[in-house]
Amino acid sequence: MEWIAAMQQAISYMEEHLLDQINYEDVAKHVHTSSYEFHRAFSFLTGMTANTYIRNRRLSLAGRELRQSDARITDIALKYGYETPESFTKAFTRFHGIAPRLAREDSAKLVLFNPLTIRLTVQGGKNMDYKIVQTEQKKFIALVRSFNNEIINDDDNHEIADFWAEVNENKMLGPIWMLREDGKRDLYGLCTPTTGGPGTFDYGIGIIVDEDTAPYDQKELEKAGFKIWDVTPGTYVVFDCKGKNGDCITETWSMFYKEFLPQMGYEAAEQTDYELYFDREREDVFCELWIPIRKK
Numbered sequence: 220m221e222w223i224a225a226m227q228q229a230i231s232y233m234e235e236h237l238l239d240q241i242n243y244e245d246v247a248k249h250v251h252t253s254s255y256e257f258h259r260a261f262s263f264l265t266g267m268t269a270n271t272y273i274r275n276r277r278l279s280l281a282g283r284e285l286r287q288s289d290a291r292i293t294d295i296a297l298k299y300g301y302e303t304p305e306s307f308t309k310a311f312t313r314f315h316g317i318a319p320r321l322a323r324e325d326s327a328k329l330v331l332f333n334p335l336t337i338r339l340t341v342q343g344g345k346n347m348d349y350k351i352v353q354t355e356q357k358k359f360i361a362l363v364r365s366f367n368n369e370i371i372n373d374d375d376n377h378e379i380a381d382f383w384a385e386v387n388e389n390k391m392l393g394p395i396w397m398l399r400e401d402g403k404r405d406l407y408g409l410c411t412p413t414t415g416g417p418g419t420f421d422y423g424i425g426i427i428v429d430e431d432t433a434p435y436d437q438k439e440l441e442k443a444g445f446k447i448w449d450v451t452p453g454t455y456v457v458f459d460c461k462g463k464n465g466d467c468i469t470e471t472w473s474m475f476y477k478e479f480l481p482q483m484g485y486e487a488a489e490q491t492d493y494e495l496y497f498d499r500e501r502e503d504v505f506c507e508l509w510i511p512i513r514k515k
Contacts, residue, residue, distance in 0.1 A: 221515075222260050222480055222487070225250045226337050229261065233273055234334055237280065238298060243269035243368075244418065255368050255412040255420050256489055262372035263473045265335060270369065272335065278314040279332035281307075285322040286329065292319045349479065352455045352509075359448040360395050360440060361409055361425025362386060368418055372469060379422055380465065383408075386424050394443050395426050398433045401498075408494035408506075409448055423448055450491045455509045456483075460494075462505050468494060471508050485512040 232249045233241070246269050247257035261269045277299040284295055296307030296319075311319045315330050322329060370376040386392060396404060409423040425448065426432070437447065456479065460467040480486065490511035497504075 222264065222476055223337055225252070226261055226264055229257070229269065230272075230335050230337070233269065233276070237273065237276055238300075240300065241273065253412055253489060254418060256487060258368045259371050259472070260476055260487070263469075263476045264337060266372075268369060268372070274310070275314065275332040276334065278311055279330060281311065281319075282315055282322055282329040285319060286327075295319070348459060350457045351512075352457055353452075354450075354455055355452050357450040358428040359407055359409060359423065359425050359450070360398075360428060360435070360445050361407070361423030361448050362391060362444060363409075363421050363423040363446045363448065365413055365419045365421055368420060371420075372472075379408075382422065383424060391444075392424070392426075394440060395435075395445065398435055399426055399498075400431060403431050404498040406496045406498075408496070409450075409491055410493060411491040412489065448491070453488060453490050453511050454513060456485070456512050458508045458510070459501075460505045460508050461503050464505065467505050468508060472510075475510055484515055486515050487511070488513045 229246045229250050232246055236245075243258050243261070244254040247254040250257060252260075258268060261272075265272065267275075281295050281299045284290060284298075285292070290298075292307070293304050296304050299307070301307035301310065308319055311322075315322065315328075317327060317329075321327055364382060366378055370378055392406075399405075405427070407423075407425055407427060409425065410420060412420045423446065425445070441447075456475070458471045458475070460471045462470070488511040492508070492510045495507040495509060497506075
């Protein structure tokens with residue numbers, strides 16, 4: 220998919236339906252992609268989720284209407300998708316910094332949030348190191364949980380980080396940790412949309428199964444809460460995430476959508492992507508990010 224064009228099409232659709240009951244899943248259907256992939260692409264390209272964009276545009280327009288009309292606050296609240304004046308007042312105050320009843324005063328300062336326009340711009344001068352890898356069938360053993368799509372690229376959400384912390388603090392990987400030799404105990408953060416519902420994705424923490432993995436009893440591991448995660452053959456672009464914490468992963472995803480895809484003749488593929496955390500750490504590399512792609 221041409222993500223720049225698709226995202227601009229998505230913005231146009233949202234602008235045309237701001238007064239309708241829509242969310243990012245409706246927009247994803249309009250641009251013919253999964254809600255998970257749309258949410259991820261939009262948030263990394265724009266720095267906000269589609270739901271946040273819709274909410275901010277509505278509140279911006281509501282502020283303008285309060286200044287330019289005599290419509291009742293209750294009617295404006297309903298017009299812009301709020302079921303009660305209280306919920307509207309809370310959202311309006313958080314966005315504009317003042318309550319709706321004060322917005323009509325001459326000295327009132329309101330926030331203007333204009334429609335987005337996405338353009339491909341030339342990024343200046345820094346290297347974007349990558350490699351393209353054709354992979355065979357892969358198998359992992361992982362602890363897996365489902366998360367809401369809305370947490371992707373949400374700076375205030377720490378659910379996946381908390382998942383990692385829980386796994387490490389409680390030594391939950393013990394049954395599979397010893398299947399690998401010292402120095403080969405790389406960990407993987409696996410990510411893919413679930414098949415159970417459009418609003419969630421699966422994230423798993425585990426190890427790869429290969430010639431260096433000791434024999435194991437799959438039924439016993441499943442009783443312990445582990446799952447076998449199969450990944451079909453595919454083409455991946457691999458980036459080094461350079462930094463001291465997970466912020467570099469977000470930065471790399473943003474670079475992938477803003478710089479790699481527009482320039483390289485590939486599009487994102489709906490397949491498992493994963494972070495590779497090395498047992499033997501590499502200097503200045505937090506992890507490797509493996510992202511599935513396909514030729515346009």
